[in-house]
Amino acid sequence: xxxxxxxxxxxxxxxxxxxxxxxxxxxxxxxxxxxxxxxxxxxxxxxxxxxxxxxxxxxxxxxxxxxxxxxxxxxxxxxxxxxxxxxxxxxxxxxxxxxxxxxxxxxxxxxxxxxxxxxxxxxxxxxxxxxxxxxxxxxxxxxxxxxxxxxxxxxxxxxxxxxxxxxxxxxxxxxxxxxxxxxxxxxxxxxxxxxxxxxxxxxxxxxxxxxxxx
Amino acid sequence: xxxxxxxxxxxxxxxxxxxxxxxxxxxxxxxxxxxxxxxxxxxxxxxxxxxxxxxxxxxxxxxxxxxxxxxxxxxxxxxxxxxxxxxxxxxxxxxxxxxxxxxxxxxxxxxxxxxxxxxxxxxxxxxxxxxxxxxxxxxxxxxxxxxxxxxxxxxxxxxxxxxxxxxxxxxxxxxxxxxxxxxxxxxxxxxxxxxxxxxxxxxxxxxxxxxxxx
DNA sequence: GTCGGAAGAGGTATTTATTCCTGTTCGACC
DNA sequence: GGTCGAACAGGAATAAATACCTCTTCCGAC
Numbered sequence: 001x002x003x004x005x006x007x008x009x010x011x012x013x014x015x016x017x018x019x020x021x022x023x024x025x026x027x028x029x030x031x032x033x034x035x036x037x038x039x040x041x042x043x044x045x046x047x048x049x050x051x052x053x054x055x056x057x058x059x060x061x062x063x064x065x066x067x068x069x070x071x072x073x074x075x076x077x078x079x080x081x082x083x084x085x086x087x088x089x090x091x092x093x094x095x096x097x098x099x100x101x102x103x104x105x106x107x108x109x110x111x112x113x114x115x116x117x118x119x120x121x122x123x124x125x126x127x128x129x130x131x132x133x134x135x136x137x138x139x140x141x142x143x144x145x146x147x148x149x150x151x152x153x154x155x156x157x158x159x160x161x162x163x164x165x166x167x168x169x170x171x172x173x174x175x176x177x178x179x180x181x182x183x184x185x186x187x188x189x190x191x192x193x194x195x196x197x198x199x200x201x202x203x204x205x206x207x208x209x210x211x212x213x214x
Numbered sequence: 215x216x217x218x219x220x221x222x223x224x225x226x227x228x229x230x231x232x233x234x235x236x237x238x239x240x241x242x243x244x245x246x247x248x249x250x251x252x253x254x255x256x257x258x259x260x261x262x263x264x265x266x267x268x269x270x271x272x273x274x275x276x277x278x279x280x281x282x283x284x285x286x287x288x289x290x291x292x293x294x295x296x297x298x299x300x301x302x303x304x305x306x307x308x309x310x311x312x313x314x315x316x317x318x319x320x321x322x323x324x325x326x327x328x329x330x331x332x333x334x335x336x337x338x339x340x341x342x343x344x345x346x347x348x349x350x351x352x353x354x355x356x357x358x359x360x361x362x363x364x365x366x367x368x369x370x371x372x373x374x375x376x377x378x379x380x381x382x383x384x385x386x387x388x389x390x391x392x393x394x395x396x397x398x399x400x401x402x403x404x405x406x407x408x409x410x411x412x413x414x415x416x417x418x419x420x421x422x423x424x425x426x427x428x
Numbered sequence: 429g430t431c432g433g434a435a436g437a438g439g440t441a442t443t444t445a446t447t448c449c450t451g452t453t454c455g456a457c458c
Numbered sequence: 459g460g461t462c463g464a465a466c467a468g469g470a471a472t473a474a475a476t477a478c479c480t481c482t483t484c485c486g487a488c
Binding site for chain 1: 216217218221264265266267268270271274275281282284285287305306307308309310311313315319323324325330333335341342343344345346347348354355361362363366374375377379384385387419423425426427
C-alpha cells in the first residue's frame with residue numbers, strides 16, 4: 001500500500017524530524033521551496049498530486065534517510081540496537097463526508113475499496129504517554145476523566161495544544177500562542193481564562209497533545 | 215536510498231513475480247502497456263526517467279503488494295495497516311495532576327516509577343477506522359482537518375459521541391442524548407444546533423468516537 | 429512595534445511522465 | 459510457414475509535476 005496521504009505524511013514527518021518545514025526540506029534537497037506546499041497537494045478539481053519518485057529520492061539523499069524509515073516500515077533484520085519503534089498502528093482513514101457515499105465498506109461493514117488512506121494512531125515517537133484529565137477547567141474540549149495522548153518534547157508550533165509542566169510542579173494543558181527563545185505564551189483551552197506567559201526557563205517539559213479520548 | 219535503478223528493478227521483479235511482462239503489469243494496473251518500456255527508462259540525452267509514485271501505487275494495488283516487499287525491505291507488516299505485535303507497545307497512563315509531582319519520569323524524561331497504568335486501545339478485531347473532519351460545524355471540539363477514530367457498531371450509551379450514517383447518505387458527528395428501540399436523539403456537538411431525532415430504521419450504521427486528534 | 433527572512437498560497441511557464449499511436453519483433457499455436 | 463496477440467521501440471500529443479515568480483502572512487529577533 002502506497003497511498004497519496006502516506007507519502008505526504010512521510011514528507012511532513014521527514015521535514016519535522018530534521019527540524020525543517022516542508023519548504024525548508026525542499027530547499028535542502030535542491031528543489032524549489034514551494035514543491036511540497038500544502039496548497040498544491042490536491043488540485044482545485046480534486047485531483048491528488050503525487051510527488052515524483054525523483055523528488056523523494058532527492059529528499060532522502062539530502063537528509064541521509066533510508067526509504068524504509070521514510071515510509072515507516074519496520075525492518076526487523078536491521079537489528080542494530082534500534083529501540084522498538086514507538087507505539088503506533090495504522091488505522092484506515094477516510095474523509096468524513098466521503099463516508100456517506102457507497103463503496104467504502106464491505107458487506108461486513110469493514111473498510112474496503114479505494115479511497116482509504118492510513119493514519120498512525122496514536123503516533124510515532126519515542127516518548128508518548130497518556131494523561132487523564134481531572135476537573136472541568138478544560139471543558140468543553142476535555143472533560144474530567146478524558147485521556148489525552150502526549151508526545152513529550154515533540155516539535156511544537158504555534159496553535160498546537162500542549163501539556164506544560166513547570167518547575168514548581170504545575171501541569172497544564174494549553175494552546176501555544178507565541179513562542180520565543182525565552183518566553184512561551186499559552187492560551188487557555190477554556191477561553192474564559194487569560195493568556196499566560198511562561199518563561200522557558202520555568203518549563204520543565206512540554207509535550208504536544210496528539211489525541212484526546214471522547 | 216531510493217535510486218532510479220532500484221525502482222526499475224523492483225518493477226521488473228514485481229512483473230516477473232506475477233508472471234507478467236513489464237507491459238503486462240502496466241496493463242493490469244490500468245496503465246498504458248508502454249509505460250514501463252525499457253526503451254523509455256533513459257532518454258536519448260541520457261536523462262533518467264523516474265516512474266511516478268502514482269504509477270507505483272497503481273501497480274502495488276493491482277498486484278496486492280506491500281511497498282516494503284516491492285522495495286525489497288523485509289517487513290513483518292500484517293493485515294490492514296497492522297504492524298507486527300512486537301512493535302506495538304502500550305501507552306502509559308497517569309493522572310494529569312499527578313504528572314506534576316516528582317517520581318514519574320526518569321532522568322531521560324521517560325515514564326518511570328509507580329503509578330503508571332496503561333491505556334486501553336481498541337482491540338485488533340474491532341472495526342476501527344479514522345474519519346477526517348471537513349468544515350467547522352463541529353467546532354470547538356473538532357476543527358476542519360481533525361481526525362477522529364471511530365469504532366463502528368460499538369456499544370453506544372447516552373452521552374457518547376458518535377458518527378451516524380443514515381440511509382440517505384448523510385454522515386454526522388453527534389452526542390447520543392436518548393436512545394430507544396425506534397428512535398435516537400442526537401444532540402449536536404455545536405450547541406448552536408438543535409437536537410435531532412432519527413429513526414433507528416433510518417440509520418445505516420453508528421460508530422462511537424473513541425479519539426480525536428488535536 | 430518594526431524589520432527581515434521564511435513559509436505558504438496561488439498563478440504561469442517549463443519540464444517530464446504517461447498516453448496514444450504506429451510499426452516491428454517475438455513467441456505460441458495451428 | 460502463416461497467423462495472431464503480446465511485447466517492445468519510438469515519436470507525437472497530452473497530462474501532470476516542478477520551477478519560477480509574485481504576493482501575503484507568519485514568526486522570531488531586536
